[in-house]
Amino acid sequence: MTTLMxxxxxxxxxxFDPDTLTRPxxxxxxxxxxxxxxxxxxxxxxxxxxxxxxxxxxxxxxxxIRCTREEQKQAHDRxxxxxxxxxxxxxxxxxxxxxxxxxxxxxxxxxxxxxxxEPKPTSRQxxxxxxxx
Numbered sequence: 001m002t003t004l005m006x007x008x009x010x011x012x013x014x015x016f017d018p019d020t021l022t023r024p025x026x027x028x029x030x031x032x033x034x035x036x037x038x039x040x041x042x043x044x045x046x047x048x049x050x051x052x053x054x055x056x057x058x059x060x061x062x063x064x065i066r067c068t069r070e071e072q073k074q075a076h077d078r079x080x081x082x083x084x085x086x087x088x089x090x091x092x093x094x095x096x097x098x099x100x101x102x103x104x105x106x107x108x109x110x111x112x113x114x115x116x117x118e119p120k121p122t123s124r125q126x127x128x129x130x131x132x133x
Contacts (some may be wrong), residue, residue: 028065028088036088039067039093039114046108056103056112063090063101064111095119 029044041063048054048067055066064089095117103112 002014011028028067028086030088030090031067032090034093036116039096041090041112041114042127043088043112044108044109045105045110048105048108048110050105050110054105054110058098058101058111061092061094061096063092063112063114064088065090065112 031042033040045065045067045087046053048069053067053069055064057064057066064087068085069083077094092114093116097115097117100115101112103110105111
C-alpha cells in the first residue's frame with residue numbers, strides 16, 4: 001500500500017498539469033537548460049527507435065517532439081508501459097537559429113540542441129509629435 005500511494009498521487013497530479021490538459025496523446029517527460037549560447041532539451045523516450053518512431057520539428061518558435069510506440073502483442077497479466085502516441089510541444093526562446101537545430105538519441109534520451117542568436121537591441125527613442133494648430 002505504501003508503494004502504491006506515491007504512484008497514485010503522481011499520476012493524479014499529472015491530470016492537473018496544464019501541459020497535460022491541452023495535449024493529445026501522452027506527455028513526454030523533459031528537462032531543459034538555457035545558457036547564453038543554446039537552449040538544450042532532453043526528452044525521456046526509452047524503447048523508441050529514432051529512425052522510425054521519433055519525429056522532431058519546429059514551426060514558428062514551437063519545438064514538437066513526437067514518438068509512436070506500438071504495443072507488442074503477447075500474453076501478459078499486467079503492463080505499466082505506455083503505448084501509442086507520446087508528444088510534447090515546447091515554446092522556444094525568442095532568438096533561435098531554427099536552421100541549426102540538431103537532435104541525437106542515445107540510451108533512451110533524445111537531446112535537442114537549439115542554438116541562440118545574438119539578441120538584437122529592441123529599444124529606441126520615439127519622437128513625440130506636436131499637432132499643428
